[in-house]
Every structure is written in C-alpha cells, then in structure tokens.
Amino acid sequence: MRIYISGQITGIPVAEYTEKFSRAEAELKAKGYDVVNPLRNGLPSGTRWQEQMKTDIRLLLDCQAIYLLANWEKSIGATLEREIAKGLGLIIEYEKPPKHRDIKAAILTAMGVNFKSIAEDSRNRWHVYARMIYAHHCKKRGEHTQGIAEETSHDQSTICYYLRNYDAEYKFNREFRKAAEKVATLLSEKLSNPTDVLK
Known part of the structure; x- marks a missing residue:
C-alpha cells in the first residue's frame, strides 16, 4: 500500500522536521509500505508554500493512505492534506492518535x-x-x-x-x-x- 507522510514543516527547524519525516519513512518502509515522503518531492528549498502544497497534494492523490506525524494539528498544510485524504476515503494512520x-x-x-x-x-x-x-x-x-x-x-x-x-x-x-x-x-x-x- 502506498502511504503519504504528513506533518508540520513550517515553523520548526529544517533538521528537526527532516529527522521526523526520515524516521517515519524508515519505520513505514520496514512495515512494508511504499512510502511517499513529501520532502523528496523534487522542488528546491525555498519554493513558495502554495507551490509546495500543489505538488504534495498531487503526490497524496496517488496514495491509498496518509500517515500523520504527531504534530500534524499544528500545521495548516497537514490539516489540509488530512481533510483531502478523509474526503477521498483514504486510510488515515496516526503516529500518535489525536486526543480530545x-x-x-x-x-x-x-x-x-x-x-x-x-x-x-x-x-x-x-x-x-x-x-x-x-x-x-x-x-x-x-x-x-x-x-x-x-x-x-x-x-x-x-x-x-x-x-x-x-x-x-x-x-x-x-x-x-x-x-x-x-x-x-x-x-x-x-x-x-x-x-x-x-x-
């Protein structure tokens, strides 16, 4: 199954979000998933947020599931990606199930x-x-x-x-x-x- 990783990027250091996405990618691959990491979308760093989102949403559309990192609720982009996944009936997996x-x-x-x-x-x-x-x-x-x-x-x-x-x-x-x-x-x-x- 192809799964897309989603989580907060804006507002946290590059090294921190890169580590979180890479760790999730390795864990999901170890479980047998075909993983789509949006940090590897081919766009250069510094690309406008809207352009990043358009590219990432296209990647999400080719997946059967989305994996939300623990910080997803703090991200406008990840929240949008979750809503798209929910609307399309994709399987939604959580690193940490949302509380309250x-x-x-x-x-x-x-x-x-x-x-x-x-x-x-x-x-x-x-x-x-x-x-x-x-x-x-x-x-x-x-x-x-x-x-x-x-x-x-x-x-x-x-x-x-x-x-x-x-x-x-x-x-x-x-x-x-x-x-x-x-x-x-x-x-x-x-x-x-x-x-x-x-x-």
Missing part, C-alpha cells in the same frame, strides 16, 4: 479558535482563553499537566498557571465565563463529538 478532539471541536465551534492557535504563543486574549479552557477540560479528564504542555507546545508552568487561574477567570471575567459555558454546553450535549477520532 471533541474539546478542540467545541472550542473551535464556540470561540472560533483552532488548535493551531491554542498551540501557538499568541498573546491574543481569545487564544489565551481557549488555551485555559482546553487545559481545564483535559485536566478534568485526568490528563497530566506535562501531557497537556507537550500537546500544546507550552511549558508546564504555563499550563499550571492556566489551571490555577481558571476558577478566578470564570468567576470574575464575564467574557471568559460566557466562552467557557459555551464550550461546556457543547461538550455536555456531545454536539461537538467528532466521528472521525481514529479514522
């Missing part, structure tokens, strides 16, 4: 903040609120602070700060409380529970 997709979907629906924005260092008030709400709901499910920190690309002390301050924000900040209540309502009604968690 219902929380992410509820935050996106209620607040208009996607997970990429939660994982960035933006000081935008709405993004900070979304991070705080995400950390709160993950912790309620028994997720360790370190796990939340790793998933959101923030340090553990930042996550601890969000968790410590959630109740005060909820009590005294009307805007935050309204957003938190919308997210909680969506989660309690299961309106945001995706059916594709492990596809």
Whole structure:
C-alpha cells in the first residue's frame, strides 16, 4: 500500500522536521509500505508554500493512505492534506492518535479558535482563553499537566498557571465565563463529538 507522510514543516527547524519525516519513512518502509515522503518531492528549498502544497497534494492523490506525524494539528498544510485524504476515503494512520478532539471541536465551534492557535504563543486574549479552557477540560479528564504542555507546545508552568487561574477567570471575567459555558454546553450535549477520532 502506498502511504503519504504528513506533518508540520513550517515553523520548526529544517533538521528537526527532516529527522521526523526520515524516521517515519524508515519505520513505514520496514512495515512494508511504499512510502511517499513529501520532502523528496523534487522542488528546491525555498519554493513558495502554495507551490509546495500543489505538488504534495498531487503526490497524496496517488496514495491509498496518509500517515500523520504527531504534530500534524499544528500545521495548516497537514490539516489540509488530512481533510483531502478523509474526503477521498483514504486510510488515515496516526503516529500518535489525536486526543480530545471533541474539546478542540467545541472550542473551535464556540470561540472560533483552532488548535493551531491554542498551540501557538499568541498573546491574543481569545487564544489565551481557549488555551485555559482546553487545559481545564483535559485536566478534568485526568490528563497530566506535562501531557497537556507537550500537546500544546507550552511549558508546564504555563499550563499550571492556566489551571490555577481558571476558577478566578470564570468567576470574575464575564467574557471568559460566557466562552467557557459555551464550550461546556457543547461538550455536555456531545454536539461537538467528532466521528472521525481514529479514522
């Protein structure tokens, strides 16, 4: 089976993403897959992102499956590739199965903040609120602070700060409380529970 590797490239050092893609390629080949590594698409480095994506999507179209690296949710390109693969009915494999997709979907629906924005260092008030709400709901499910920190690309002390301050924000900040209540309502009604968690 031919499988396409997808993951974050923009925003991380070349050596880091090259190592991740190469490691995944070697592991998948060892399992018997015919692997398509988009880093070997033949385009010179420095090619515009749009041109890279056009070439990579053509490569994806010739595959029966997509393999998403652990950081795929932080990448616009990988998210787009996943949606294309999903729409075409390709098999979707994960290096690390996504967690808490219902929380992410509820935050996106209620607040208009996607997970990429939660994982960035933006000081935008709405993004900070979304991070705080995400950390709160993950912790309620028994997720360790370190796990939340790793998933959101923030340090553990930042996550601890969000968790410590959630109740005060909820009590005294009307805007935050309204957003938190919308997210909680969506989660309690299961309106945001995706059916594709492990596809």
